Amino acid sequence: MVAKRVGAAVFAAAAVVAVAACQPGPGPGMPNQTAPPPQVSRAPASPPARICGNTSALNGPASPPAGAIVVPAGDNTNVDFSRAGRTYWFAPGVHTLGSGEFNQIIPADNSTFIGGPGAVLDGRDLNQYAFTQQARNVRIAHLTIRNFGRGPAANHQQGVVNHDAGDNWVIERNTVIANDGAGVFVGDGNVVRYNCLKDNGQYGFSAYEPDGVVNVTIDHNEVTGNNKDDWESRIDGCGCSGGAKFWETNGARATNNWVHGNNGPGLWADFNNRAFLFEGNYFEANLDEALFYEVSYNATIRYNTFKRNTLHKGQAFAADGNNFPVAAVYISEAGGDARVAGPPIIDIHSNVFEDNWSGVTVWENADRFCGNGATPGCTLVNRGATQATCRQPGIASRPLYDDCRWKSNNVQVHHNVFRVTPSNIGCSNYYCSRQAVLSNYGTWPSFSPYRAESVQNAITFNQSNRFFANTYIGPWRFMPFDTGRVLTFNQWRAAPYSQDGYSSIS
Numbered sequence: 001m002v003a004k005r006v007g008a009a010v011f012a013a014a015a016v017v018a019v020a021a022c023q024p025g026p027g028p029g030m031p032n033q034t035a036p037p038p039q040v041s042r043a044p045a046s047p048p049a050r051i052c053g054n055t056s057a058l059n060g061p062a063s064p065p066a067g068a069i070v071v072p073a074g075d076n077t078n079v080d081f082s083r084a085g086r087t088y089w090f091a092p093g094v095h096t097l098g099s100g101e102f103n104q105i106i107p108a109d110n111s112t113f114i115g116g117p118g119a120v121l122d123g124r125d126l127n128q129y130a131f132t133q134q135a136r137n138v139r140i141a142h143l144t145i146r147n148f149g150r151g152p153a154a155n156h157q158q159g160v161v162n163h164d165a166g167d168n169w170v171i172e173r174n175t176v177i178a179n180d181g182a183g184v185f186v187g188d189g190n191v192v193r194y195n196c197l198k199d200n201g202q203y204g205f206s207a208y209e210p211d212g213v214v215n216v217t218i219d220h221n222e223v224t225g226n227n228k229d230d231w232e233s234r235i236d237g238c239g240c241s242g243g244a245k246f247w248e249t250n251g252a253r254a255t256n257n258w259v260h261g262n263n264g265p266g267l268w269a270d271f272n273n274r275a276f277l278f279e280g281n282y283f284e285a286n287l288d289e290a291l292f293y294e295v296s297y298n299a300t301i302r303y304n305t306f307k308r309n310t311l312h313k314g315q316a317f318a319a320d321g322n323n324f325p326v327a328a329v330y331i332s333e334a335g336g337d338a339r340v341a342g343p344p345i346i347d348i349h350s351n352v353f354e355d356n357w358s359g360v361t362v363w364e365n366a367d368r369f370c371g372n373g374a375t376p377g378c379t380l381v382n383r384g385a386t387q388a389t390c391r392q393p394g395i396a397s398r399p400l401y402d403d404c405r406w407k408s409n410n411v412q413v414h415h416n417v418f419r420v421t422p423s424n425i426g427c428s429n430y431y432c433s434r435q436a437v438l439s440n441y442g443t444w445p446s447f448s449p450y451r452a453e454s455v456q457n458a459i460t461f462n463q464s465n466r467f468f469a470n471t472y473i474g475p476w477r478f479m480p481f482d483t484g485r486v487l488t489f490n491q492w493r494a495a496p497y498s499q500d501g502y503s504s505i506s
Contacts (some may be wrong), residue, residue: 082106090421092119107138132163137490141173145179170190191219206247249269251276252277258288
């Protein structure tokens with residue numbers, strides 16, 4: 001989202017008083033100087049990317065651009081879409097690609113596809129994909145793209161637009177709706193902006209290539225209602241659903257988006273992402289986490305608004321008596337490291353949180369590491385850490401003891417406003433309204449050097465995870481070490497935890 005307006009008065013007022021009270025010093029690893037007042041006015045007060053149904057944002061030119069190839073409405077099976085450097089203008093009306101499962105548009109390099117007002121490309125639940133293969137420098141704009149991939153061979157884990165993650169595509173001002181799989185796949189150098197990505201079966205968009213994806217811009221999109229097919233219930237624990245998902249991206253920017261009402265997480269970055277910026281987004285009413293940063297490195301999360309996220313998941317956990325602190329922002333086995341691209345920190349600052357199930361959870365699974373026989377791939381911090389070497393005896397001593405594990409370390413949570421009224425979110429305040437830095441008791445596999453309390457101690461005391469200079473409004477509680485420790489604000493700030501120096505609660 002764009003930073004257009006000062007936040008609501010209550011947030012601005014809260015920011016001013018954050019350091020007004022006399023408070024203890026910062027604690028180990030925190031700055032010695034007086035912390036400045038929180039600066040949260042750049043967090044958007046309302047969604048900045050109202051794209052779905054917004055004809056002024058979505059409608060294309062009413063007549064074909066000079067030199068464009070005119071594509072008439074109707075069956076476009078016989079149109080030659082493979083001319084390099086040409087512009088195709090889709091006339092208003094519904095366009096189809098025949099009845100073949102693999103009928104699709106295969107662009108050539110430097111080609112452009114533009115829709116006139118009301119131009120629709122409809123797969124009719126017959127075609128799997130809309131735009132495919134790996135042409136470079138393709139632009140797709142002003143089209144409604146719908147009903148692809150929903151036939152007998154459902155398009156799970158695949159994309160409809162840019163199915164093969166071609167480089168340097170610009171995908172802008174489209175409505176990508178009611179497709180299976182991901183509405184859009186994102187490749188190297190892609191720009192995805194001002195789109196309505198709505199009601200797709202799995203994701204609104206997904207970024208994946210076998211060798212990773214670099215230099216991605218996701219800006220001013222409305223991402224809503226995705227994971228219509230509810231994949232987590234169809235494949236238990238698949239981790240394959242939500243508004244969007246990123247794998248192994250290097251240098252991604254997700255800015256100024258309205259991510260709301262998705263069935264699952266809003267934005268989910270999973271596995272060896274790095275140098276990530278999340279800025280100016282408005283996360284609202286996503287059923288699970290608003291922002292899930294998992295098994296990854298080096299991210300900045302700033303000037304975002306988080307409102308009424310994770311309520312569905314939190315209430316489900318509470319109904320089962322599960323005390324895990326599901327939160328709007330979930331950092332899981334992710335941290336800062338100077339050996340990986342980007343500033344060596346996960347920096348969560350200057351955000352506004354209102355009536356989410358909980359605020360920020362920093363978690364590290366003691367049983368999750370390279371070489372454990374269950375987690376594919378390995379860390380990015382040491383080429384010598386492999387599935388073969390991250391076992392006994394090497395893993396028992398440094399450097400592999402450290403470098404075989406995805407650590408939640410160097411996470412800084414500061415200058416944010418956290419506001420909650422438990423009655424607004426359907427909570428009695430036992431399972432909700434929490435901040436957390438914690439792990440589990442290590443038990444598996446038998447050769448693991450991370451068994452017992454080793455990771456619990458590390459994440460709580462030794463990995464430079466700090467909360468400070470935050471403003472809390474409401475009955476917040478705090479969970480260090482494990483789910484069995486639930487503290488008051490003063491206990492959280494006292495030794496041995498020494499968290500949230502320069503912070504206030506009211």
